[in-house]
Amino acid sequence: MQIKLKVWFELDGEYIFGDGRAELLTLIDQLGSMTKAASTLKMSYRHAWGQIRRLEERLGIKLVETRTGGRGGGETNLTDVAKEFLSRYDKFRSGLDMLALDKCKENFCHIYFS
């Protein structure tokens, strides 16, 4: 039996950030490319940029930097501030998975899903 969590943040009922957008940031970081990151998530390049721009506005933080030209035809990378942001979210998120499992075992899971 596995416990699954989906987490996100809202402001005035509007989605701001969560597991979905964290995945986009993670892929940009790993692939060094918005095109590849968007494609991996089966998302349009334009939509992916829109998500990043809105998040930048909400947080007041520059999240990505783009270098055009060069051998590979340009790169998009996370800024140091974005890396810190993502790292803190990942830490919170994995901690929450463990907490949920512990909490569940206390009074629920071990009774019904043994």
Add this chain to the structure above:
Amino acid sequence: MQIKLKVWFELDGEYIFGDGRAELLTLIDQLGSMTKAASTLKMSYRHAWGQIRRLEERLGIKLVETRTGGRGGGETNLTDVAKEFLSRYDKFRSGLDMLALDKCKENFCHIYFS
């Protein structure tokens, strides 16, 4: 800023129970009727019964009991065991919301969503 969680349990990749099915049980309990509970969730009566039956099989617990006839044309109510199951889930679930908020405040929320 609000933190939102969706929680569910899987076995071998298959959904077993979570916030969605808990809502169905809660509505059956409140309304005393599978028809009304299904309708509230914009779900067919047949689909709602299917979900309850599958959950009963998975847990090895009888969750609902139906009384036919009478003034109101019959009722469907949770068994005592189902009430206990739901109550324990609700307790786990609300505790998790609070834990998530605390955990978030530790190293993430207070920095970026202040």
